[in-house]
Amino acid sequence: MHIEPLSYKTLEAAIDLVNEIFPHQNLFEKASLTFRFSLQNSIISQLAFSVIGITEARYWVAIDEDSRKVIGTTGLYCYKKDRDEAYWLGWTCVAPEARGQGIGGKLVDFCIAKARTAGKQFLRLYTSNHSNQAIAQILYEKRGFRLIGGSQIRGTQFKKLYCELEL
Secondary structure, eight states: OEEEEOOTTTHHHHHHHHHHHOOSOOGGGOHHHHHHHHHOOSHHHHHHHHHTTEEEEEEEEEEOTTTOOEEEEEEEEEEGGGTTTEEEEOSOEEOGGGTTSSHHHHHHHHHHHHHHHTTOSEEEEEEESOGGGHHHHHHHHHTTOEEEEEEEOTTSSOEEEEEEEEO
């Protein structure tokens, strides 16, 4: 497995994977939009990110060496409100058939290193208390992320959990 920047070549496979793992996506934060806009350097993409308060977004994919298939995704983005101090970890997931091989940990460690290199003070993320995200929460806790807040996800019984890692 190796990690490479998201590209037009890997775009559709990355979107398909994220849609499989995260079927309930906020309209303005859909992977199909954020991934595409992150690859474009246009006024439209900058405006779209600006509407949701994002100043920067970059994504990567984990590629299986043998099959050349996308088996994971991750990304970093900045909100305008905290761009000087923090990156946010986004769309981190591993294909079900590739789980249990340490890929998720490698993706998170990759982003932690990127955030440190960029001089950020914090790496933040949000997840939920949905049972399908329990393994990810254990991974984040092992890396030192701590819970800093939460809010009810409208129309569901679940909470959005905000976590932070001091770098």
